[in-house]
Amino acid sequence: MTIDLTTRFTGLEFVNPFVLASAPPTESKRKILRAFEAGWGGVVTKTIGLHPVENVAGPKTIYQRASDVKPYVSRYKRPDTVSHSSWNWELISDQPLEQWLPDLEEIKTTYPDRMVIASIMAGAGGEAEMENWRKLARACVGVGCDALELNMSCPHMDRKDMGANIANDEDIIRSVLKAVTGAVDVPVWVKLTPATSTLVDAAGAAYEAGASCISLCNTFPSLPLMDPETLKFEVEVDGYVTSGGQGGLAILHQALQRVSDISRAYPDRAISGIGGIKGFREAFNFIVHGAGNLQVCTAAMEEKGSGGVGVQLIQELTRDLGVYLEAKGHSSIEDFRGIARERIVEHSKIRRKSEDYNGGYAISA
Numbered sequence: 001m002t003i004d005l006t007t008r009f010t011g012l013e014f015v016n017p018f019v020l021a022s023a024p025p026t027e028s029k030r031k032i033l034r035a036f037e038a039g040w041g042g043v044v045t046k047t048i049g050l051h052p053v054e055n056v057a058g059p060k061t062i063y064q065r066a067s068d069v070k071p072y073v074s075r076y077k078r079p080d081t082v083s084h085s086s087w088n089w090e091l092i093s094d095q096p097l098e099q100w101l102p103d104l105e106e107i108k109t110t111y112p113d114r115m116v117i118a119s120i121m122a123g124a125g126g127e128a129e130m131e132n133w134r135k136l137a138r139a140c141v142g143v144g145c146d147a148l149e150l151n152m153s154c155p156h157m158d159r160k161d162m163g164a165n166i167a168n169d170e171d172i173i174r175s176v177l178k179a180v181t182g183a184v185d186v187p188v189w190v191k192l193t194p195a196t197s198t199l200v201d202a203a204g205a206a207y208e209a210g211a212s213c214i215s216l217c218n219t220f221p222s223l224p225l226m227d228p229e230t231l232k233f234e235v236e237v238d239g240y241v242t243s244g245g246q247g248g249l250a251i252l253h254q255a256l257q258r259v260s261d262i263s264r265a266y267p268d269r270a271i272s273g274i275g276g277i278k279g280f281r282e283a284f285n286f287i288v289h290g291a292g293n294l295q296v297c298t299a300a301m302e303e304k305g306s307g308g309v310g311v312q313l314i315q316e317l318t319r320d321l322g323v324y325l326e327a328k329g330h331s332s333i334e335d336f337r338g339i340a341r342e343r344i345v346e347h348s349k350i351r352r353k354s355e356d357y358n359g360g361y362a363i364s365a
Contacts, residue, residue, distance in 0.1 A: 003322040007041070007333060009293045010187035010212040010270050012115050012146055016041040017333060018283070018317050021274055021295035022119035022149060022191070024061065025309045027093060029103035033110060035309040039318060042115030044215075044295065047092035047151045048100050048140065049121045050132050051159070054091075058237040061088040062224065063302060074225065075234045085251065086298040087224055087235070089156045089244035092121055097136065101143050108144035116144065117189065121151040123161040124172045133176055134183040147187040150176060153218035155193060155245045164193035164221070170205040177209035187212035189272060194258045195221050203262045213270040214262055215295065217255035219245025248298035252276030256289055263290025264341050280320035287333050288340040
């Protein structure tokens, strides 16, 4: 029996639901072409902007590992360690729009059946920045990009009117979406920061303003560890460090919580799930909580010999999904997407040992 992994998401037809997230795996034409050759259903490009970008004078990404012998988390390589997470303070693409445009056109021409989602970012400081959003949107769609992802989630931008710094402001979210949806006619995904207590409200504002999809979770704001002997951070420049983003398997459970929160609040809306997917089991969990599309980053970057695009990983993901669909008699992921929703309840709804329990309130005398 031949299993068809074709997935329709935000009006686009993906050959499979697995997409490389906006990050180093999608930072260049060379990497994206290799990713499509390997079998990824789509890519979200590394975020494209119009403002000058220059990364820190030191390592941009580190990988942290743990061991059952010495269970502390560290970037230090030790025997018998397993991946715990990634940490980075890398900014958006330093490749200018003028270089991206012919590359995007060539990518889409070479692989017309694969979905190219351009991640874009501008500021929020007035009409000039809204015009920058429009310019980026029109330019990327003009060379064939199938959709856009608005980056309102990067946790370590050097400008205060960009990335995660603006994702808590519903008025800004609406303004940006008005600018972009008024400029182009393609699906617009919005990548929101998970580091807010108002995530569900922000998602609602985005959907209401025309977002086709919410993408989450991006990396969580975090700091690298300091070595107790040397008193140095595991990554630093001139002895200093600033907030970066933690990703990988360590954020899986937090990402699932946030996908679930949005999916239960807006069950008929689209979600692209991100955060800790290393194989089919993690992807399955995003799907049952409501995600209809899966984005992968850290696991692809860590794969040896693949050039950081997860050549073996996409083969494993598609194979294992196919095996699962066939074994369960499913025709697509839609057959089991969101099945966990009704089983997520308030804490007070979980059965207690005693039937006399009063929900945390004292029983009146």
